[in-house]
Structure formats: structure tokens, C-alpha cells
Amino acid sequence: MKILCCGGNNGSMDMDSKNPKKGEEAVGEHSGLGVRHFQVFLLFFALTVAYALRVNLSVAVVAMTDAASSNPDFPEYQWSEKIKSLLLSSFFWGYVITQVPAGQLARKFGGKIMILTGLTICSVLTVLTPLCAKWGDWKLVCALRVVEGLCQGVVFPSTHTILSKWAPPKERATLGTCAYSGNQFGTILMLATSGVIAASPIGWPSIFYISGGIGCVWSVVYFFFGAGSPEESKSISAEEKKLIEMSHASEVSNAPEVPKDQLPTPWLAFLTSPAFLVLIVAHSVHNWGFWTLLTEIPSYMKNILGKDIKSNALLSSLPYICMFAMSFVFSAISQQLNNRNCVSTVTSRKLFNSIGLWIPMVTLIGLAYVDPEQSELAVVLLCFTVGMNGATYLGYNMNHIDLSPNFAGILMGITNCVANIMSIIAPLIVGFIVTDEHDPTQWRIVFFIASGFYLVGNTLYVIFGKANIQPWNDPPIKPRRNSTPQVESQH
Structure with a gap:
């Protein structure tokens, strides 16, 4: 991890890189949109659509099980807390399963077709949710949510695959942050509007009709205007296409012997690479802390601090508004550092990952010791904790593409699979620890565990993390005696 003098030669900037950054000067000159x-x-x-479709049930289920609290003119279902928990977790059963296969499929068929197919199906199923609840009660809704999770499992690996093709190395962090900030934007929209929609004359079914309908509109737009790579785009200029190709060529010393989508996947090399293993750790500890906050903080605020943020749309969405805003602040800082050649790529990744994990580590401990009379301070600390998490978009989140542009989608699928398993485990561990929701000492244990994960995970990332292309990005092709079967197996 090395900081360089501002204004230095960009070619020598990344001490992990073996090759000079040819062509990046050309990319820097293309400053327009x-x-x-x-x-x-x-x-x-x-x-935005993906997270809106993911979050909508979290808010709608309140109105679905208590019509009097919103609009009594619409159906009410007698679902227990156990059934509601089952419904809310069922999405992730399918979501985890398709993560790793999605990366491989995105390489084979292209990121556009995978993300378009996944979100289109998910949007249509969302529109059908009220009918499923009417026809099959919670069992059919649960099955529908599992299928939605299966469909959305392709989103992150496909997004990474597309970004690896479109984003020049110098713009990778900024463009990646802009894309992934849609996560928070979709969450904010649903948390802020769902309560209003449920209480309006169109009722809670419109939460699903509107979010699913918007998803269908996006699908149509993306079908006509989206492109998985510069080669697929019909509107890109020759100049922009050339500078993207030059910037990507500057990262590797030799061109692959076969088309990139036909390269064999080096699974063993992935799982024995220290740089990738610590990337899995960094992603997992982030998810542990983030989902601990997302699922358990409302209960902590209500039972310990006497503040029911679930019933307040502004308070419930405020932490994600902070994260959304701060992700752009950090992106601007990163871009300035990059433009002035102040830090190497690996230093930038570790710096922003440390901001996104170590600062929340401290504020989580502070949150655990806030007195009940200081509920406003607790809200500030919560917003600050979640807001600082936005820096990780410029840390581990873009590191998959740094390590291997050819297999970025598969790498994201692997880390996101493991990280989401952690997301499922974290609330369960909280349930074992917090037997009395009104006992602040039990909650402190929860916060200390999350802080400990942040500390250990980011320390390993700082020590072992890398940001240069790994040798297994271009695995050697094994010759075969009969070439015909080889060609057939690749299609």
C-alpha cells in the first residue's frame, strides 16, 4: 500500500501492476459523457428496480396483515410472525443458489441477456403477487419469492460482467459506484413511498403493481438501448470504442489465445488465490454488519431507545439516503485522487474499504453505549455508520474487476453467494444472543461481534489485498487431440 506524490507518472502508479498504463492518458482526455x-x-x-422488487414485501406485509392500519377496503391475511419471517427470508433461498452459475452464464451468453431475463421475470412475478396471495395464500407467495430470488441472483454477476467490458480502469470505481448506488435508491424509494401507497385509495396491491410495472418498463428500455459490451453497441463512436479497448489492453501483457468467452474457468486458481480469498472475507464481513443493521436496528431502537423508526418512513429511509449521498461524495474524492495520480489503485481500494468498515466499527461501539435519553444521537450514529458503508463501493466491490476482467462476473457470484449466506446467518445469531430485547448488555454483544468482523476482515484485506490483474485471468488453453468436440462443447 503506497501513496505517491500527486501529479506523478500514472504509468508507475500501481506498484502491483507489471505493465505500464498504456492508453489511459487517452481515456483521461475523453472527459465528456x-x-x-x-x-x-x-x-x-x-x-434500483432490483432492490425495489426485493424490499417491497418488507413494507407491504404490514398492510397485508393489518388492513385497518392502512386501507381496510383491501384483503387482510392472518399470517403469524413466523410466516412473515418465512416470507421475508424466502427470497434469499433462491438468491444464493444462482449466484455462482450466473457469473458463468453471463460470460457465455452476455451480461445483457442475463440481467434482462432475470429482472423481466422478476417484474412480472411481482405484478402477480396480489393474485398469488389471493389464490394460494402465503404458500404460493413464498414459492413466488423463491423464484424471484433465483431470477435476481443473476443481477450482481451480470452487472460486474457488463462493467468489466464498459468501464476503463481509471473510471472503474466511479462508474461502478454510480451503478451500484441504485441499490440504495431503490430501497429509499420503497421505504419512503410504500406506506403512502398502502394507505391511499389504490391500496397495498399497488405497491406490487407499481414496482413491478416500473420493472417491466425498464426491461423494454434496456432491450432496445442496453448493450453488454462496446462491441454490441450500435451507437458508440469509433473514438470511444477505441479508447475503451486501449485502456483494457493496457492492463494485460498478452492477448488471450482464444476469445475471452471461451477461456476455461480456473476454479482452483480462484480458491487458492490469497487476493481473492481476502476479497471473499471483505465482502462477507461487510454484509454481516450491514444486514445486522438492516434487520435488527429497528428492534434495538424501539426496545432500548424507545424510538419506533419502522413506523416513520423518513427515519427508516434516512440511513440509506446517507449511504446513497456519501457514495457519490467518496466517488468524487476517488476521482480527484485518480486524476492527480495521488494514490495507486491498490491503495485507493484499501483506503476506501477501510473508511467503509473501520469507521462504522467505531460508531457501532458508540451506538451500543448511547443512553435511552439520547435517541437523536443514536439516529445520527446509525446514519453515519450506514453512510460510511458507501465507501466500500470503491473498495472491495470493484476489486473483482481489478483482479480479473475476464472472470469478474464469476468472482462476484462467488463472493456474493458467501456474503449472502452471512447475511442470513447474522440475524439468526442475533436471535440466539438477544433473548431479552430490553437488555442493553445483550445488544452490546451483537454490536461488538459486528465490529470485530469489520476489524478482522478489513485488516486481512489491507494486508493481502491486491488490485493488479492476476495470472489466472488468462489461463492457458489445454490442447485436445480431437478439435471438433472442443468446438462443439464451447457453444
Whole structure:
């Protein structure tokens, strides 16, 4: 991890890289908006739709089980807390399963077709949710949510696959942050509007009709204007296409012997690479802390601090508004550091990952010791903790593409699979620890565990993390005696 003098030669900037950064100067000269920015804009809305479809049931289930609290003119279901928990977790059963296969499929068929197919099916199923609840009660809704999770499992690996093709190395962190900030934007929209929609004359079914309908509109737009790579785009200029190709060529010393989508996947090399293993750790500890906050903080605020943020749309969405805003602040800082050649790529990744994990580590401990009379301070600390998490978009989140542009989608699928298993385990561990929701000492244990994960995970990432292309990005092709079967097996 090395900081360089601002204004230094960019070619010697990344001490992990073996090759000079040829062509990046050309990329830097293209300062205007291009087709790559429009593609990232479409990805931003893809992730907005994905998270809106993911979060909608969390708010709608309140109105579905208590019609008197919103609009009594619509159906009410007698679902127990156990059934509601089952419904809310069922999405992730399917979501975890398709993560790793999705990366491989995105390489084979292209990121566009995978994300388009996944979100289109998910959007249609969302529109059908009220009918499923009417026809099959909670069992059919649960099955529908599992299928939605299976469909959305392709989103992150496909997004990474597309970004690896479109984003020049110098713009990778900025463009990636812009795309992934759609996660928070979709969450904010649903948390802020669902309560209002449920209480309106159109009732809780419209939460699903509107979010699913918007998803269908996005699908149509992306079908006509989206492109998985510069080669697939019909509107990109020759100049922009050339500078993207030059910037990517500057990262590798030799061109692959076969088309990139036909390279064999080096699974063993992935799982024996220290740089990738610590990337799995960094992603997993982030998810542990983030989902601990997402699922358990409302209960902590209500039972310990006497503040029911679930019933307040502004308070419930405020932490994610902070994360959304701070992700752009950190992106601007990163871009300035990059433009002035102040830090190497690996230093930048570790710096922002440390901001996104170590600062929340401290504020979580502070949150555990806030007195009940200081509920406003607790809200500030919560917003600050979640807001600082936005820095990780410029840390581990883009590191998959740094290590291997050819297999970025598969790498994201692996880390996101493990990280989401951690997301499922974290609330269960909280349930074992917090037997009395009104006991602050038990909650402190929860916060200390999350802080400990942040400390250990990011320490390993700082020590072992890398940001240069790994040798297994271009695995050697094994010759075969009969070439015909080889060709057939690749299609």
C-alpha cells in the first residue's frame, strides 16, 4: 500500500501492476459523457428496480396483515410472525443458489441477456403477487419469492460482467459506484413511498403493481438501448470504442489465445488465490454488519431507545439516503485522487474499504453505549455508520474487476453467494444472543461481534489485498487431440 506524490507518472502508479498504463492518458482526455455513461445509467436503474422488487414485501406485509392500519377496503391475511419471517427470508433461498452459475452464464451468453431475463421475470412475478396471495395464500407467495430470488441472483454477476467490458480502469470505481448506488435508491424509494401507497385509495396491491410495472418498463428500455459490451453497441463512436479497448489492453501483457468467452474457468486458481480469498472475507464481513443493521436496528431502537423508526418512513429511509449521498461524495474524492495520480489503485481500494468498515466499527461501539435519553444521537450514529458503508463501493466491490476482467462476473457470484449466506446467518445469531430485547448488555454483544468482523476482515484485506490483474485471468488453453468436440462443447 503506497501513496505517491500527486501529479506523478500514472504509468508507475500501481506498484502491483507489471505493465505500464498504456492508453489511459487517452481515456483521461475523453472527459465528456459517452455511451459508457449511458450504459451505467441504465445499470443504475436496473439495480434500483432490483432492490425495489426485493424490499417491497418488507413494507407491504404490514398492510397485508393489518388492513385497518392502512386501507381496510383491501384483503387482510392472518399470517403469524413466523410466516412473515418465512416470507421475508424466502427470497434469499433462491438468491444464493444462482449466484455462482450466473457469473458463468453471463460470460457465455452476455451480461445483457442475463440481467434482462432475470429482472423481466422478476417484474412480472411481482405484478402477480396480489393474485398469488389471493389464490394460494402465503404458500404460493413464498414459492413466488423463491423464484424471484433465483431470477435476481443473476443481477450482481451480470452487472460486474457488463462493467468489466464498459468501464476503463481509471473510471472503474466511479462508474461502478454510480451503478451500484441504485441499490440504495431503490430501497429509499420503497421505504419512503410504500406506506403512502398502502394507505391511499389504490391500496397495498399497488405497491406490487407499481414496482413491478416500473420493472417491466425498464426491461423494454434496456432491450432496445442496453448493450453488454462496446462491441454490441450500435451507437458508440469509433473514438470511444477505441479508447475503451486501449485502456483494457493496457492492463494485460498478452492477448488471450482464444476469445475471452471461451477461456476455461480456473476454479482452483480462484480458491487458492490469497487476493481473492481476502476479497471473499471483505465482502462477507461487510454484509454481516450491514444486514445486522438492516434487520435488527429497528428492534434495538424501539426496545432500548424507545424510538419506533419502522413506523416513520423518513427515519427508516434516512440511513440509506446517507449511504446513497456519501457514495457519490467518496466517488468524487476517488476521482480527484485518480486524476492527480495521488494514490495507486491498490491503495485507493484499501483506503476506501477501510473508511467503509473501520469507521462504522467505531460508531457501532458508540451506538451500543448511547443512553435511552439520547435517541437523536443514536439516529445520527446509525446514519453515519450506514453512510460510511458507501465507501466500500470503491473498495472491495470493484476489486473483482481489478483482479480479473475476464472472470469478474464469476468472482462476484462467488463472493456474493458467501456474503449472502452471512447475511442470513447474522440475524439468526442475533436471535440466539438477544433473548431479552430490553437488555442493553445483550445488544452490546451483537454490536461488538459486528465490529470485530469489520476489524478482522478489513485488516486481512489491507494486508493481502491486491488490485493488479492476476495470472489466472488468462489461463492457458489445454490442447485436445480431437478439435471438433472442443468446438462443439464451447457453444
